Amino acid sequence: MDEKRPVKIQVRGLSKVFGKQPKKALELRDQGLKRPEILEKTGQTLGLSNISFDVYEGELLVIMGLSGSGKSTLIRCLNRLIDTTEGEIIIDDENIPTLSEKALLECRRRHFSMVFQNFALFPHRTVRQNAEFGLEIRGVDKAERQQIAQSALTQVGLDGWEEAYPNQLSGGMQQRVGLARALANDSTVLLMDEAFSALDPLIRKDMQQELLQLQSKMQKTTVFITHDLDEALNIGDRIVLLKDGEVVQIGTPEEILTQPADDYVRRFIEGVDRSRVLTAESAMRPVRSTARASDGPRTALHRMRDHSIDSIYVTDRDRRLIGLLEAEAASKAIDAKSDTITDHLTQDFRKVPPEEPLQNLFAMFSDKSFPIAVIDEQQRLLGVVVKGAVLDELARAGEQ
Numbered sequence: 001m002d003e004k005r006p007v008k009i010q011v012r013g014l015s016k017v018f019g020k021q022p023k024k025a026l027e028l029r030d031q032g033l034k035r036p037e038i039l040e041k042t043g044q045t046l047g048l049s050n051i052s053f054d055v056y057e058g059e060l061l062v063i064m065g066l067s068g069s070g071k072s073t074l075i076r077c078l079n080r081l082i083d084t085t086e087g088e089i090i091i092d093d094e095n096i097p098t099l100s101e102k103a104l105l106e107c108r109r110r111h112f113s114m115v116f117q118n119f120a121l122f123p124h125r126t127v128r129q130n131a132e133f134g135l136e137i138r139g140v141d142k143a144e145r146q147q148i149a150q151s152a153l154t155q156v157g158l159d160g161w162e163e164a165y166p167n168q169l170s171g172g173m174q175q176r177v178g179l180a181r182a183l184a185n186d187s188t189v190l191l192m193d194e195a196f197s198a199l200d201p202l203i204r205k206d207m208q209q210e211l212l213q214l215q216s217k218m219q220k221t222t223v224f225i226t227h228d229l230d231e232a233l234n235i236g237d238r239i240v241l242l243k244d245g246e247v248v249q250i251g252t253p254e255e256i257l258t259q260p261a262d263d264y265v266r267r268f269i270e271g272v273d274r275s276r277v278l279t280a281e282s283a284m285r286p287v288r289s290t291a292r293a294s295d296g297p298r299t300a301l302h303r304m305r306d307h308s309i310d311s312i313y314v315t316d317r318d319r320r321l322i323g324l325l326e327a328e329a330a331s332k333a334i335d336a337k338s339d340t341i342t343d344h345l346t347q348d349f350r351k352v353p354p355e356e357p358l359q360n361l362f363a364m365f366s367d368k369s370f371p372i373a374v375i376d377e378q379q380r381l382l383g384v385v386v387k388g389a390v391l392d393e394l395a396r397a398g399e400q
Helices: 022-030 035-042 071-078 101-111 127-131 133-137 142-155 171-184 201-218 229-235 253-258 263-268 297-306 327-335 387-398
Strands: 007-018 045-056 060-064 086-091 112-115 189-193 221-226 238-243 246-251 290-292 311-315 321-326 372-375 381-385
Touching: 007 022, 007 071, 007 221, 022 035, 022 045, 035 045, 045 060, 045 071, 045 221, 045 246, 060 071, 060 201, 060 229, 071 189, 071 221, 101 112, 112 171, 127 133, 127 142, 127 171, 133 142, 133 171, 142 171, 171 201, 201 229, 221 229, 229 253, 238 253, 238 263, 246 253, 246 263, 290 297, 297 311, 297 327, 311 381, 321 327, 321 372
Parallel strands: 060 221, 060 238, 112 189, 189 221, 290 311
Antiparallel strands: 007 045, 007 086, 238 246, 311 321, 372 381
16 A cells, blocks of 8 residues: 555544443453453453554555454444544544544535445345435535436446345345445445445355455445455555554554564464455566666677576666567677667567556466566566466465
């Protein structure tokens, strides 16, 4: 995650105690006792303990953990559906736990939309009427809210279903209506609480991909709750991993897999298909040598021989990738007395962005086994991936 993005939500020292003696529970927590001992001694449940993290503008942050880890409590604290015991939740300079009821209502309307696991649709309302419900509550004019709701339904692929009722829709389509309702509200933050957990596995995968496509277009700040590690790794820019109400690790999917914080995380990630999560960047190696477009064939061939390689990538002065020159082509250019190499380049090679999953790279290695070029958005050559490096990276990650 690019931490140069503005911070949208700051969570600092957040704790939640369920019970009538929260102060006593926190005192025991500060003495080093954990949730089970605190419950045994006081009857109080330490739902969350000293949680701190940031959510960046446009980020899809996943909060995950097993049942009872505190993830659903945490997301409900963000918009104060559950009052906190201590700590700060700051969004646009407003500290949510300290807001008056009136200010809290306005904050929720302005900043938060929520998508629930059980769809939470009104059975007597049509798809369009469900999608525009939040706007109706806010008093938006009927024609305007219908137009906004229609646009949201189009975004989630429900054109033509506007007059249908929820019982006429599949589970995946019902969840799309819930997502459209949240998008129609045009809040700055989207909260999704186990939003896909009730769906069949194939539909769930489809919804994950649709969410990623929407996120790519809209860059909506999203906090997504799940207990499913595969889901977290698939959609999250970063993951906050909870255990017994405490943060165990915060990191990108790749960091969670390759740099687990402790034995709990190591056990948690056992059995994960790392090739689906690790990226080309993790297996990328520096380019041993490159040629410039202005080089002659003798210079390029000399560089290949110096580095014991039989092909070389060719870039311009800004390191933008132009093509690849094979040793045989360079020799032919010399025989033809050619002064440049640009007419002898091949485009018969593979290039990928740094975030390309490793699992996609195996099929890209041709019989000639050219290294796969890793390029940025400006087509600049960042490094290369060779087949052995992919296998080494997966083996290294498996040893963590």
